[in-house]
Amino acid sequence: MAHELVVRGGTVVTATETVRCDVGVDGGRVTALAETLPAGRRDIDAGGLYVLPGGIDSHVHIEQFSSAGVYCADDFHSGTVAAAFGGTTTIVPFAAQHRGMKLRSVVEDYHRRASEKAVIDYAFHLILADPTEEALQEDLPRLVDEGITSFKIYMTYDRLRLTDEQLLDVLSAARRLGALTMIHAENHGMIAWLSHRLLQAGATAPRYHAISHPRVAEGEAVQRAVALAELVDVPILIVHVSDLTGASAIRQAQTRGLRVYGETCPQYLFLTGEDLDRPGLEGAKYGCSPPPRDRASQEAIWKGLVDGTFQAYSSDHAPYKFDESGKLPKGERTTFKEMANGVPGIELRLPLLFSEGVGAGRLSLNEFVALGATNHAKLYGLYPRKGTIALGGDADLVLWDPKRRVHVTAAMLHDRTGYTPYEGKPLTGWPVTVISRGRVLIQDGQLHAEPGSGQFIPAARSDWARPRGVAVPELARLREIGPALD
């Protein structure tokens, strides 16, 4: 019987393979890989194109309500449409708790909004800002069972940061539950101390954001996060690493045998602190935390992608308009401390990495697929349904034209931020056809999907989140002499 869909004549690329073959799809899943398949009910010609697993962007802020009172420009429709146009077929945004909120209602809220609007599939991470005993003991186990198996916690930001004891509470819960914890690692005290002094001295321009978040704050916090995780014996993932300080702390932990994963983002490969120097408040467009550093940092981050320090490459898409709703809550009087933190990138994430990574010879095609899709699925329990092209997995396929040249402009993009930090950048390589669970979402530059056609993908407990079973000496001793602590 004919396949519902056959993608014909392309070069299928996974994290391991680069193979000329046809892909047969039925019921939204890949059902056949063969050198030549008979004609399907629908055939798509992929001649001259790469057939890649749909990208997974596991770090995006969509329709997220900030406790500081700023709003994401993107809702689940615009955000997922932009993702799809960029070759991403699954996102893992945050269900963000603020202090005082019940976790279950937070999650329900995000579920509701996403289910009505998303055009691609999604899972959720849970931001934990208030890890009460009740949250840890009652809510989290249920949420993990319901498919939310990753938490994000913050070491900085007044309204989000946890104390070291709270970090340990969450890490310990994650260990018990088999969940993976993502950590925003910057030393809060350094940032607060510098910011206070800068503002006191009248230094309010966006460029001072980069001064107030020094590298040493990132390096310190990564080392502390590693130490806390080592005490508890639980894997962690350090998000949005910007520089050698963070990268080498992760690498050292890995060398010591710890399960510490790292993520980086396009802003640390393509922007620098000088972008924040632009006149007036223009620099605010490039403000994110940690901030972009310098050329040497970019090289260190590329090296970390090559040598395996980083498993994931995400966008940290944080879409804020350049007006009072986002970047400039106080208009012209907005200080670097008040401007919304974050840059958009959901649509350009993969094209940027392809052009400068694969195109420039830094990464192989297989590494590109691993960093942009497969590893995300493995880290967050979406594999084998997502993240690769294999029998039985969802038919999330991207037909990638390696020769298509594109000049980036904000106008061509589909998110609602209104600007792009990569304006004017020439890229080579672009996703031309995007398929999600066998549905052709994007073709010939047109979207073919209804709001709400994306589905929630419940995440399993990831193998990559398993503890090593190695206790620090004191806890090893405790096992011999004392009571169990968990």
Added chain:
Amino acid sequence: MAHELVVRGGTVVTATETVRCDVGVDGGRVTALAETLPAGRRDIDAGGLYVLPGGIDSHVHIEQFSSAGVYCADDFHSGTVAAAFGGTTTIVPFAAQHRGMKLRSVVEDYHRRASEKAVIDYAFHLILADPTEEALQEDLPRLVDEGITSFKIYMTYDRLRLTDEQLLDVLSAARRLGALTMIHAENHGMIAWLSHRLLQAGATAPRYHAISHPRVAEGEAVQRAVALAELVDVPILIVHVSDLTGASAIRQAQTRGLRVYGETCPQYLFLTGEDLDRPGLEGAKYGCSPPPRDRASQEAIWKGLVDGTFQAYSSDHAPYKFDESGKLPKGERTTFKEMANGVPGIELRLPLLFSEGVGAGRLSLNEFVALGATNHAKLYGLYPRKGTIALGGDADLVLWDPKRRVHVTAAMLHDRTGYTPYEGKPLTGWPVTVISRGRVLIQDGQLHAEPGSGQFIPAARSDWARPRGVAVPELARLREIGPALD
């Protein structure tokens, strides 16, 4: 039309995927992967089994004539039969030059012997003991074009070792030719100095072999090899790493961004120096270079397999009988310096790693496949034809029963060494059916293959052997001011 062969109902495992599916084979190649394939002309039931890519053992000594006058116990028939029974469908033995020999005749000789006897496929590495100008300038380019794209060189052994200048000559040639260089890294001076003093003091027993090859000799030589390769800017692979000293030198090089690969072997995971302490000359059975170390070394090597320091797990199969033809050329009077170096392992390599790696929870199935097969193919230019299960690749398939329990005895093995260092070891997991290019080689414990049915696989230049394009400061400066050196 029906496939020639269908492997049905197994769980196909690659370096990335673990997927329930059927595999269709035609003309010796994989032609279809599908959830369910129609009946083939021949069907093999893989229910409850893993379907793995055939193992690749890229470090084996077969029918190799030693310049010291000892002989391998295995010829290309016994060696390849033993490999096949252990789940290995491709080997990369050495075509070994001795000083004074012409490279082309060396290679022809090995080609002739292998083509007559091998039952599985093979490629060759070239051992370079005499890198004359003629060899480097005339022979090597031709041999690389003919599919021999990896060289092995020695930093120790009187008859094989190269000086640092010769090492640079070979590395520089490898860079020019796109070949990968394997290095046996031990400091010759330390070994010679200690051996001389030990023999002078009458310490001749096998146990002194382990004394005369100290860890520091391995660590030193790895660092030197890395430095030489860095000067030339060419990737290298350090073979048979035994201990933390070597592993951490490799890891540091990788952290600095160098393309330095590492290989280890079962003897460094399962034996220790104490095995050489056995009474009389019995310890000679466990003598190899570098020697097995201790428990801490074993742990360091396991850690290196997990953290990515090592790409390849090989046997370094060196089959010497425990008699005057091999281990004991002078009978009872054989000193540790005269006994043949090496242990057999071609058949048990994969079962050992599976049982203690996958079974004990240290490695995932995918890592097992990468270390035992896929990475070898990528390192040595055999990919995508070998090393994975993908459309168009050779149908080298191993049906692996993860529950089969085996107690190792020499009698059950198929090489001609006559003993195994792993005698008595209980293992769980075993290759039950082995398929090479669609031919069922092993089934129900029986071999179904004629001598000479194996083929030579010409190796391509490997992507992994590409130089980084980063020059040390002095050579970067030379580019500005002076003549090109290559």
Added chain:
Amino acid sequence: MAHELVVRGGTVVTATETVRCDVGVDGGRVTALAETLPAGRRDIDAGGLYVLPGGIDSHVHIEQFSSAGVYCADDFHSGTVAAAFGGTTTIVPFAAQHRGMKLRSVVEDYHRRASEKAVIDYAFHLILADPTEEALQEDLPRLVDEGITSFKIYMTYDRLRLTDEQLLDVLSAARRLGALTMIHAENHGMIAWLSHRLLQAGATAPRYHAISHPRVAEGEAVQRAVALAELVDVPILIVHVSDLTGASAIRQAQTRGLRVYGETCPQYLFLTGEDLDRPGLEGAKYGCSPPPRDRASQEAIWKGLVDGTFQAYSSDHAPYKFDESGKLPKGERTTFKEMANGVPGIELRLPLLFSEGVGAGRLSLNEFVALGATNHAKLYGLYPRKGTIALGGDADLVLWDPKRRVHVTAAMLHDRTGYTPYEGKPLTGWPVTVISRGRVLIQDGQLHAEPGSGQFIPAARSDWARPRGVAVPELARLREIGPALD
């Protein structure tokens, strides 16, 4: 004219020299060093003895009122008498602020008590528990001018610990004032989290103190302290380092060129965590923070003394009786969390290091003098008046018999703790005559000094506390574009 005192015939040892010569003393100071001096008004025969600079113990708790309600067993009389008997002629105890206290009245209080009772000279460090704006801006500058040029701050203990921002406030003030900051570096969150869980589980015995203060807490806090100091560019000293985790973090900082100093104490060379395992509450006698670790830790600390990681060897004398006034505030029901932290050691500090350091061949005599006296003077601005034997310096001399054998018992000691953790230890080498500013304090086992005869030594700003003048990249950038922050 005859010298007031001549120490004749000894071997004078300083941090650099070992010289046979006579020492002439007038007006409390060294006025002549000569091969042979004419008879003085008083002559002391030092034949066969070493003449050492009087020891300096820069980490002692004397007559210190704990905010937890426990009392030091020693006042300024018993404490300084014990010090003198152990060869120490200068101590630097703490003037300890508790939260809410005014710094100036704290200091006045300690001055008053010490001036009435001390029999040897002393300076003060200031413990800062409440670094208010007023304290930093008004009190500290005056106190530094008055000779208190070192601060101690805590990263743990509920009543003492500072936040990272407060640590930066103090470090920044220290930089401005030229003061040296001593840091008790343990991660508070880890300790609190573990303690809470242990107590909840009913694990209250002293041995759980060692579990609740894991090595990783020390290593983490040292790295954080280094990062904070690097941000501000100011030297720091990490006190009482117990293990490789802390030592290697210090060494790495030093290797990076940072001015990070380290101190260790006898308890980390001679005790282990097993000492806390004694039955009942007996283990409480060995409880200090950080706790003693194990044999490997001891070796790491010895190595740090040899390789220059540590500049100072102090006692951290914290004398608590083994009763309700000290170690056991709740009697038999005292938990590990309530028992007073600290061990006595002021008298045995130097004999322990001499016997096991110099006697066992680990340290040279000169290193012994540097670690026990000279470096303390240089670190804390007491040099050249204290810490060496040189013209013009105070005649603080210890005549040390390198062959005197002593078996340690609590009964022979002069502090009021009532026990010693080193009970029964055999030592070789002992201070037999102790001279302070030319006064013979101890001779033939007798004390010859009135309470109050010790003097306050105002400390100068130390050269070793000078900033490097190297800014982290962000603050270097700030210098170009923005306002000065200090």
Added chain:
Amino acid sequence: MAHELVVRGGTVVTATETVRCDVGVDGGRVTALAETLPAGRRDIDAGGLYVLPGGIDSHVHIEQFSSAGVYCADDFHSGTVAAAFGGTTTIVPFAAQHRGMKLRSVVEDYHRRASEKAVIDYAFHLILADPTEEALQEDLPRLVDEGITSFKIYMTYDRLRLTDEQLLDVLSAARRLGALTMIHAENHGMIAWLSHRLLQAGATAPRYHAISHPRVAEGEAVQRAVALAELVDVPILIVHVSDLTGASAIRQAQTRGLRVYGETCPQYLFLTGEDLDRPGLEGAKYGCSPPPRDRASQEAIWKGLVDGTFQAYSSDHAPYKFDESGKLPKGERTTFKEMANGVPGIELRLPLLFSEGVGAGRLSLNEFVALGATNHAKLYGLYPRKGTIALGGDADLVLWDPKRRVHVTAAMLHDRTGYTPYEGKPLTGWPVTVISRGRVLIQDGQLHAEPGSGQFIPAARSDWARPRGVAVPELARLREIGPALD
């Protein structure tokens, strides 16, 4: 009775002390240090001056006959006169064996020449180019007994270099004899390979010397030297370290607890590879091995002086005229491979370090004294007679004017090289009076000493050359099971 000489009113500086006092001298030795001494038979006013121990330059080539046929410009007269004018009162030149020469006659020859001409004191290191069994077993023990307790060996240079086995032979002998081994550490193979290719390509100019001695050759050889010394368990000193590669290899060894010492020289603080770029053959004046590197290397070397990586700062004075007798043996046709290796520096060594080290705030006065004098004496068994100012030691005193400004010109210097690499450099601080064993050698710019008035100082076995007593695992094992190897 009046002292023969009193140096009055100066500030005496040692490695530890900085003290205002008078120095009394009798019989060539320091006999009194006092705040005020009575008038001596001769009084020298040191008011406003530092009184420093005479400098020790432990790395100088004087009247050394090169096996390549070039000659030192300086004999023992001109060399020691230049040293004295620069504040150095003891040198340790080399007695240089060439292959085939008998050690005892080599030493006699140097003794004879030095005794006739030297105006300051001297000891000898022995260059071992031919470590035969006879040399090691018979000659060395006698020479060590006669006061030559340090050996120098080479890892490069065709006529001098030893194989790794020979290095082990010498290190092992040094261990037995209590001698200290200095090692010229550069990888010979890299240098030879690059030089050969450069010359083949017609790149003969002096600048190619710097290309042919890459940093990686230094780093590699230092690591190998450390490994060889670790195997034997014997201290070593790495001479003339030029860059971070060497410095960090030394630092790592020290951190591991090994006794590895480091030396550096002015050319690595004040010159760079660009100096070799000068037009024509002019660059040859700056050619030494290893070559000067770049600014970052200079900073790394300064850091190594501050953090204790380096114990000794020497000149490596190698005075070759810029003519056919030295730098240009083939005149205009001299290639970089033929030009004599080395730069002069014996006279400017201390003024350079004082001006840029002490004057610029990088080093304390005490560190300056330790690096320029005291540590040399301790390393090479000349302490306590040389290297400090202490009772009983030789009265080798330098009166140093910290404010004297000098503009360097070749014309003002006293060696016979005919040029200085530091031409035109402004310095602050200069030795104005130089005293050797109580004799005023230099005063008011005039020399007051006869040729031959310098004495040979037999060196003792240095404490710093004692083995650690720690065996590598294999040799520790050997102690349990086997024969002793030494």
